[in-house]
Amino acid sequence: MSVYKHEYRAYTGPLTPLWARVGVIVRYAFAEAWSTRITATLFTLSVAPVIVYLVGIYLANNQLARTLIMRGSPMLTIDAGYFLKVLETQSWLALVLAAWIAPRLVSFDLADNALPILLSHPISRFGYVLGKLLALFACLSLVTWIPCLLLFAFQGYSSAQPWVMANLRIAGGVLASSLLWIAFLSILGLALSSWVKWRVVATGIIFAVVFVPAGIGGIITGILRTKWGFLLNAPVMMTQLWQRILGAPPTMQGDLYLPSTAIVTVLLLVCAACVLMLNARIRAREVVRG
Amino acid sequence: MNVIELDGLQVQLGGRVVLDGLTGELRGKAVGLLGPNGAGKSTLINTLLGFHMPTRGSAKVFGRDTRSERALIRQSVGYMPENDSFIGNMTGVRFVRYMAELAGLPAAEALERAHEALFYVGLGEVRYRKISTYSLGMKQLIKLAQALAHGPRLLILDEPTNGLDPMARQRMIQTLQEIRKEGSIHLLISSHLLRDIDQTCDEVLILKDGRVAALCNIEEERRSHRNFIELEAVGPTEKFCETLRGIGCECASFAGGRIKLVMPDRIESRDLYVVASQTGLQIRRIHRRRDSLEDIFMRAMEAEPARGELVRL
Amino acid sequence: MNPMNDRILFENVSKFYGEVLGVNRVSLSIAPGVSTIVGPNGSGKTTLMNLMTGLVQPSSGRVSVLGLTPADADRFFRQVGYCTQFDSFPRRLTGMDFLMDALLLHGMSESEAFRLAREAMERVRLSDDAAGRRIEGYSKGMRQKIRLAQAIAHHPHVLVLDEPLNGLDPMARAESLALFQELSRQGMHLIISSHILDEVDRISDRVILITGGYIVAEGDIHQVRREVRDKPLQVLIRCDQPERLASRMFTDNHCVEARLHPDGRGVFLRTGDIDEFYRLLNAIAVEGLVQIEAVAPADDDTRAIYQYLIGSDGSPS
Numbered sequence A: 001m002s003v004y005k006h007e008y009r010a011y012t013g014p015l016t017p018l019w020a021r022v023g024v025i026v027r028y029a030f031a032e033a034w035s036t037r038i039t040a041t042l043f044t045l046s047v048a049p050v051i052v053y054l055v056g057i058y059l060a061n062n063q064l065a066r067t068l069i070m071r072g073s074p075m076l077t078i079d080a081g082y083f084l085k086v087l088e089t090q091s092w093l094a095l096v097l098a099a100w101i102a103p104r105l106v107s108f109d110l111a112d113n114a115l116p117i118l119l120s121h122p123i124s125r126f127g128y129v130l131g132k133l134l135a136l137f138a139c140l141s142l143v144t145w146i147p148c149l150l151l152f153a154f155q156g157y158s159s160a161q162p163w164v165m166a167n168l169r170i171a172g173g174v175l176a177s178s179l180l181w182i183a184f185l186s187i188l189g190l191a192l193s194s195w196v197k198w199r200v201v202a203t204g205i206i207f208a209v210v211f212v213p214a215g216i217g218g219i220i221t222g223i224l225r226t227k228w229g230f231l232l233n234a235p236v237m238m239t240q241l242w243q244r245i246l247g248a249p250p251t252m253q254g255d256l257y258l259p260s261t262a263i264v265t266v267l268l269l270v271c272a273a274c275v276l277m278l279n280a281r282i283r284a285r286e287v288v289r290g
Numbered sequence B: 001m002n003v004i005e006l007d008g009l010q011v012q013l014g015g016r017v018v019l020d021g022l023t024g025e026l027r028g029k030a031v032g033l034l035g036p037n038g039a040g041k042s043t044l045i046n047t048l049l050g051f052h053m054p055t056r057g058s059a060k061v062f063g064r065d066t067r068s069e070r071a072l073i074r075q076s077v078g079y080m081p082e083n084d085s086f087i088g089n090m091t092g093v094r095f096v097r098y099m100a101e102l103a104g105l106p107a108a109e110a111l112e113r114a115h116e117a118l119f120y121v122g123l124g125e126v127r128y129r130k131i132s133t134y135s136l137g138m139k140q141l142i143k144l145a146q147a148l149a150h151g152p153r154l155l156i157l158d159e160p161t162n163g164l165d166p167m168a169r170q171r172m173i174q175t176l177q178e179i180r181k182e183g184s185i186h187l188l189i190s191s192h193l194l195r196d197i198d199q200t201c202d203e204v205l206i207l208k209d210g211r212v213a214a215l216c217n218i219e220e221e222r223r224s225h226r227n228f229i230e231l232e233a234v235g236p237t238e239k240f241c242e243t244l245r246g247i248g249c250e251c252a253s254f255a256g257g258r259i260k261l262v263m264p265d266r267i268e269s270r271d272l273y274v275v276a277s278q279t280g281l282q283i284r285r286i287h288r289r290r291d292s293l294e295d296i297f298m299r300a301m302e303a304e305p306a307r308g309e310l311v312r313l
Numbered sequence C: 001m002n003p004m005n006d007r008i009l010f011e012n013v014s015k016f017y018g019e020v021l022g023v024n025r026v027s028l029s030i031a032p033g034v035s036t037i038v039g040p041n042g043s044g045k046t047t048l049m050n051l052m053t054g055l056v057q058p059s060s061g062r063v064s065v066l067g068l069t070p071a072d073a074d075r076f077f078r079q080v081g082y083c084t085q086f087d088s089f090p091r092r093l094t095g096m097d098f099l100m101d102a103l104l105l106h107g108m109s110e111s112e113a114f115r116l117a118r119e120a121m122e123r124v125r126l127s128d129d130a131a132g133r134r135i136e137g138y139s140k141g142m143r144q145k146i147r148l149a150q151a152i153a154h155h156p157h158v159l160v161l162d163e164p165l166n167g168l169d170p171m172a173r174a175e176s177l178a179l180f181q182e183l184s185r186q187g188m189h190l191i192i193s194s195h196i197l198d199e200v201d202r203i204s205d206r207v208i209l210i211t212g213g214y215i216v217a218e219g220d221i222h223q224v225r226r227e228v229r230d231k232p233l234q235v236l237i238r239c240d241q242p243e244r245l246a247s248r249m250f251t252d253n254h255c256v257e258a259r260l261h262p263d264g265r266g267v268f269l270r271t272g273d274i275d276e277f278y279r280l281l282n283a284i285a286v287e288g289l290v291q292i293e294a295v296a297p298a299d300d301d302t303r304a305i306y307q308y309l310i311g312s313d314g315s316p317s
Helices: A018-032 A037-061 A063-070 A080-111 A117-121 A125-141 A147-157 A163-194 A197-222 A227-232 A234-246 A260-281 B041-048 B072-075 B093-100 B107-120 B136-148 B166-182 B194-200 B218-223 B237-248 B270-278 B293-302 C045-052 C073-079 C093-105 C108-123 C128-132 C140-152 C170-187 C199-204 C221-227 C242-251 C274-287 C301-307
Strands: B004-013 B016-026 B030-034 B057-059 B077-080 B154-158 B186-190 B204-210 B211-217 B227-234 B251-255 B258-262 B281-290 C009-017 C020-030 C034-038 C060-065 C081-085 C158-162 C189-193 C206-211 C216-219 C233-239 C257-262 C266-271 C292-297
Touching: A018 A080, A018 B093, A037 A063, A037 A080, A037 B194, A037 C020, A063 B004, A080 A125, A080 A163, A080 A197, A080 A234, A080 B093, A117 A125, A117 B136, A117 B194, A117 C189, A125 A163, A147 A163, A163 A234, A163 A260, A163 B030, A163 C221, A197 A227, A197 A234, A227 A234, A227 C081, A227 C242, A234 A260, A234 B136, A234 B237, A234 C257, B016 B041, B016 B057, B016 B154, B016 B204, B016 B211, B030 B041, B030 B194, B030 B227, B041 B057, B041 C292, B072 B077, B072 B166, B077 B136, B093 B107, B107 B136, B107 C045, B136 B154, B136 B227, B166 B186, B166 B194, B166 B218, B166 C199, B166 C216, B166 C301, B186 C301, B194 B293, B204 B293, B204 C206, B211 B218, B211 B293, B218 B293, B237 B251, B237 B258, B237 B270, B258 C233, B270 C158, B270 C274, B270 C292, B293 C170, C020 C045, C020 C206, C020 C216, C020 C274, C034 C045, C034 C170, C034 C301, C045 C060, C073 C081, C081 C140, C093 C108, C093 C128, C108 C128, C108 C140, C140 C158, C170 C199, C206 C221, C206 C301, C216 C221, C216 C301, C233 C242, C242 C257, C242 C274
Parallel strands: B030 B186, B030 B204, B077 B154, B154 B186, C034 C189, C034 C206, C081 C158, C158 C189
Antiparallel strands: B004 B016, B004 B057, B204 B211, B227 B258, B227 B281, B251 B258, B281 C292, C009 C020, C009 C060, C206 C216, C233 C266, C233 C292, C257 C266
């Protein structure tokens, strides 16, 4: 028999490479996002419309089913316009999901001042933000381009005529549009969450930042009679941008056409502002001037 | 190898020069960092951790420059900040595990070391509760546990006994002494409580106005200044003092039966007792004053620190 | 003036927050001077202080400070100054504003308030330019000082300080302790709560030990020590032949226990009779039996009392 004394001992084992530390942040952020039932519920609700669209595709390709159910309603074509609707629905649901998840990723770290300890480990501020971004990006991908591409694949499978090759642009368009949108949402969500102390307020602000300028833009458009007011209107801007990427026919009057460069510039400006916000708030130490 | 090497280190924050020309080599097993508020202690710690960039000069930890090898330094450093710093939503284990993984431990090892560290600092079942429910003492311990979990070579502690009641403070000091004895970790402790530093550190760096006011080894300082003696006695202290002066000691008496004297080498304690029995005095306490940290600190505060020079007392 | 009017009186006071115990059946009569409250976190110290400063009413019993109760709000709050341990301030306030606001609440004129605010800042050694800066930008030590300044500015007769040295560097600690001693010499009541027991020993006239909501001891520390009878007094003697000293002490029968110091150059002796013990020790030293290097009572201080009465788990032992 021996007596075992447990004292401190040094660590002599292997270390993971430096770049893999970002992966640690991603893993823990992801776990945090999914640790609550509300996330699962929101996710389920976000995927529900996909089922509806799935049924639509099935009906569009199945003569018999269509006659039975729709009794001669107008033909349902699965084209860029259809996928645009899918994209729109999923993207706005992604906004809801982002507004819920993004505060969870950041606020817990900021609430009790965990950043000095976090950043005293071999992870830079950039690495930390990147990790959170990737986690959020992954969550949002699950409701945007992944289901959209699955619908595309289903359409390609169930279509009687060869359809995929001719409509590859739709697939590419859906992918690009989604990536663009969720990248934007991720940065916006994280930046706003880092700026505000309480999660509920952060969620509200994320919604507000998307919709309130829309209202203001509408006022500007109405009063000044200029189409540039719509540059504040995210729904309108994104719809126009997605239409162009997907090659779908425009749904708004010609004179409200916003040039793509203008839209992209606005998005980039907002991203730049978000980066500045993150730079100010994600710090190990605050410097109080004066 | 030097634990910390400073070479003309200058750090500016918000336009103000906070650290000005710090130069010195810290080699001790446990280094105490002292100084009045605003002297730059936190800034120095933040610079070593890579949170601030030096505007001039350099700082090296284990030979690695804080400007270029930040990640490697942070790898081998454990930090216990002064203020509350944790993720309230997580359990104790998860938090320490998270930090250990960030420091580079593979997931399985991280979990093992997390539990080891929690056991070592004395957090038992409490580790499964959310940190937001912890008491102040537990929060201090969880900060220490996460700093130890990845086996750092340097442990930086900012006011480790802050807010702890006397028993918890004693336990913390004991833990730090044990860590120091174990041998693989160097300590850098910043504190306002001289007694804490005295009990745990062997080298002391005193800052004032962003400059080095003193850098010295406490043990060596103590070995000099042998013959100052303080007595507490009951009886005729004045008469006792007079008689002592008669045999060659410098002596002064104070209220409450306290007597301070300087004994020349040829006189020993027995002579004190002989004089005491002659004058009818009862000696109740004999205290040989070694140069205490308090004196070192006070002297450092009075001296004007020279810029860029290493001042040794 | 009624002679009892210089005391802080607690008459069988209990305070409960719903079911949670704050303090239970506390009776105290605190004279002027420095009284230190010592106890583990959560033991009821802050509750005691809140009762003293009138921020909280007792669930049962009566509290009176210098003969006044919070019912007589105007006079009561004028007499009491409170420096809390909590570190939060209204946003965007400068140091001077903070002090002025507190003083104006007492009904003074602005010029009078200004004068007192300046005086308070000088007393705590806060520089003039700090007065004009926002408290948000203060270092921890400066925030402690401004809180202290606010407590003393209106010249109260009772000063209640909750961990007033927290965050102060060694020099500021020494200055603050000197300030407290001076204030107590002027006849004020100072009630200080602290965890740093050796500082407590240096300045207190009396100690109040509290744990789990109960007062376990109160009075001058030496007096309290004498009353802890189940633990005889312990003295550390450093000398060249500790075993010889110990055996001699045992022979002459004034020693209950002897324990060698781990480094072999000293011995801890426990004795029930202090006077006899020292008389004997002095005689042994004169004989030259051993060379005595140092004599130190090992447990005649707050730390030892704390250990005996409160113990390492915070519960009364």
